[in-house]
Amino acid sequence: MDQTARPGVSATSPVQEAEALEKKLRGGSARAGYFRWVICTLLLLGTTKNYMDRQVLGVLKTTLQHDLGWNDIDYGNLVLAFQAAYAVGMILVGRLVDRLGTRLGYALAMAFWSLASMGHALGNSFTSFVIARSALGFGEAGVFPASIKTVAEWFPKKERALATGIFNAGTNAGAIVTPLIVPWIALHWGWRWAFVITGALGFVWLIFWLVLYRKPEEHSRVSKAELAYIRGDPSEPNRKIKWISLFPHRQTWAFVMGKFMTDPIWWFYLFWIPDFLQRRHGLALIKIGLPIMVIYLISDVGSVGGGWLSSWLIHRGKSINAARKIAMLVCA
Template sequence: MTASTPAVAARVGKFRWRVCAMLLAATTINYIDRQVLGVLAPFLQDEIGWSEIEYGYIVMAFQAAYAIGLLCAGAVIDRFGTRIGYALAISIWSLAAMGHALAASVLGFILARFALGLGEAGNFPAAVKTVAEWFPKRERALAVGIFNAGSNIGAIVAPLMVPIVAAAWGWQAAFLCTGALSAIWLVVWLTRYRPPEQQPRVSAEELAHIRSDPPESTVKVPWLQLLQHRQAWSFVAAKFITDPVWWLFLFWLGKFLASEYGLSLATIGPPMIVVYLMADVGSIAGGWLAGRFMRLGWSLNRARKGAMLVCALCVAPVVLVTQVDNLWLAVGLIGLAMAGHQGWSANVFTLPSDMFPRQAVASVVGIGGFAGSVGGMAMSFFTGAQLQSTGSYSTIFLIAGSAYVFALVVVHLLAPRLEPARFELPRANGA
């Protein structure tokens, strides 16, 4: 059996990685669409005339809708499948992204961001569920890390593209151009994607590799059943505690760099690109690290949490960023923190598929994402109020740097061994 393993591995196809590439493209577009406002915020603030607190309300509108959307998206995707569920989500967010071009006031941006949040909420539940359908557990963290890198690619593309488009045709054109990318992806998804068993380009060997984990229960799990398990709460807690830090970087990084280092629309791009390039490396490295630990013989529990600890320690030095006078040293600290966050996310997003059957993964991800968005709303309100009253980021970055180690402790207390959740559900007719 051992001697035949290399030969079997050599015959395993790679179509599942093409699916991962589609998820990478969708996540990239997702973050391009949401990051346009983050790039233009310091300059739209002058044109529209919003205050720090009003900008916090605009950000909170997106997060509130994102939270609501995640609660619905997970259930919809689990019910209708990834192909249709993903298509519905990206249709909504494409229209909403382009709808920003119609906004001319704080209220207009609040409405546009709310609609965008509803649509974009479907991306991660759909992508994580797709990974659970297409990859065995030992490959999932790497696959999640790869598609999650799209969040950084999108955040790199946005500061490259948005200032050029805005300078040439106005800020409205930036929203229109980026929103159109979603529609292109939608056509490709609907024409190319099928589940593994229905995809003719998947070999029998690759399908066997995809399904090489022990069989999972096919019983549909109601939400109330999910929330009775500590494993679900470990994921919810991880998202609630650490997602707000990512929201902080996403929507306030441009404002922080502009206010602290005097950057303009023409000069803000390179520092933001460096930060998100570092985050890209962290996203893939965090997923790779857990797999590497498992190849060394570590248990799933030890490997996953070991990788999360490394990532958490990478975030901690960001507490010093407000004491730094040099722009590029500040960029390095923030970039390291964002790399740590993305590596952390690559592992946290695999927790639902580590502990729950595929039929429940999108719902668990949706519930956790809801918690993360609620935490993000609280962070946005706090950040806006803190900046309005003191103008200082010190307390904000202190919270950000300490969140991940605290979250890891909570995860370990709730799921000390990452054991699969056990369900005793009746297999009744129509269940």
């Protein structure tokens, strides 16, 4: 059969049409074509807020041990309470986000963990802090399921690695900002206000999220050109997959082993490095911010740079699998 296009009939595929529209956007004809990056910025700020809340306790560890009579074992148990609740929350809160949708699911998670963060200010005993840390961990578990789902809704496949790298940079941004501002708040107004102020920032974020977030198809600020670009990937079948069916796959175990080897180092930096700098290097609370900032700035470069490299390799013709493995190898 003759495949030559007839006059007046387009021979281009939907993907080609979407890419052509994107080129027009990059030419500056429609700046609204970049609204998806506004959504990515909200995700970045949400992740930053998430890591600020979880790191306040680590920054104030020495102060709280002095005021409340804890020892290192007590503090370690508080970290355990957070992580155990976080593990449970990853499954339950992630399921809630799927059921309620990204907009409402993320909003509820943010409100819950922000209240839990502020609730630390009411703590006067080890037990009350265990409750607060558990609630914080459970609520904070929603940030990554919601963010990843948002990226899938708002970005074509070839931009998802970069978008994920950008919002994931919020983990480092939060870890940088917290030791810079929390010691100042604690020294001037007391440690309780450090929890109140950082927790309350979540409700400021919520205003912007609820005002700005809709699905691309429902958003008045998304142009037809940008929507076509976002939806330009070939459609995939939407089917339910049972959890147990993931276990035979090598990819599942590769991911598990990767997290098993890297997360202990990450958690050490997050929860123990402030105390390490104070005890072993004699730094005052107000001075621990700079060395911690250097650590996470380097991590930020890897987060955004790894996402950019993966997306760049895909644009250059590499498969998604090869591009991501090369990016991980370079960062390693």
